Amino acid sequence: MPSKSIVEPMNARSRRTRESLLAATRAILEEQGFEALSMTAVADRAGVTRRAAYLHFATRAELVGALFDYVAAEEGLTESLRQVWESPDAPSALDQWARHLASYHSRLLPIDRALQRVRDHDADAAAHYARVTAEQMRNCRRLAQRLNQEHQLAEPWTVSSARDMLFALVSSDLIGALLEDRRWSRRRLAEHLSVLFRSTFVATSNGGEFAG
Structure with a gap:
């Protein structure tokens, strides 16, 4: 031995x-x-x-399958999401989610675009995209559930519809358009996403201003 x-x-x-x-x-x-x-x-x-x-x-499928965990570790996904889930209340969690999208997700734009181009006819890309989508949906549902549990989910949103809209806003086209086409900084993007999230999903008047 x-x-x-x-x-x-x-x-x-x-x-x-x-x-x-x-x-x-x-x-x-x-x-x-x-x-x-x-x-x-x-x-x-x-x-x-x-x-x-x-x-x-x-x-190749096994290689692509390992890519999610590799990129997550390299880019600090666990720490980025920890800031979201450890927020003191649901509106603050939305602020941190805005920061997460502006920082973490923006660094993955090239990979996401590569996936989008071929996922309809490349099985390996489709499998990776499905995993990414499932993780994003899970996070969006968790945010919507927290808003609902704290009685801060604005009408007419339900947990399901809020989850779906939050997921739709995890959009590479949206983030890319603002960062690349309109030349927004990541900080500006985070601030305005926070305002958007609070004004859209939070029922109470305890927010609306980006905390940071």
């Missing part, structure tokens, strides 16, 4: 190779789109052999 001192460096090398493959996958998607994504292209971009790539990911 190999000694611990030998196993740990091997594991470290394995982790580095895996991360290099996932970083290469992200770079290819952002620069060239799903159309250019193949195991060969990823291996070449990562500077490893195809055999090494297949040792970590048996298929």
Whole structure:
């Protein structure tokens, strides 16, 4: 049995190779789109052999499936959402959700656009998009439920309709148009999304001004 001192460096090398493959996958998607994504292209971009790539990911689908967790870790998804869920009340959670969209989601625009282009005819892209959508829907429902539980959900919204509208506002077209076409800063985007969310979904008059 190999000694611990030998196993740990091997594991470290394995982790580095895996991360290099996932970083290469992200770079290819952002620069060239799903159309250019193949195991060969990823291996070449990562500077490893195809055999090494297949040792970590048996298929392209498995590689793309691992991308969500990799990007989430790289971009700090857990911490970004923690700010939302630990907010003292539902309106404050909407403020943090606005910040989350302006910061975290805006950094994923190239990947999202790559997914959107091909998800109707690329099974791997469709599977990744489905996971992203499911996570976003879950978060939007949680926000709507909190508003409802705190008796702050404005009429005529229901938990279901508020969830759906919040999800629709997680829009790469909307965020991209304001950040890229209209040259808004991320801070300005967060501030105005917060005003939009509060004025639309919050029944009470305890908000309306961005806290930050």
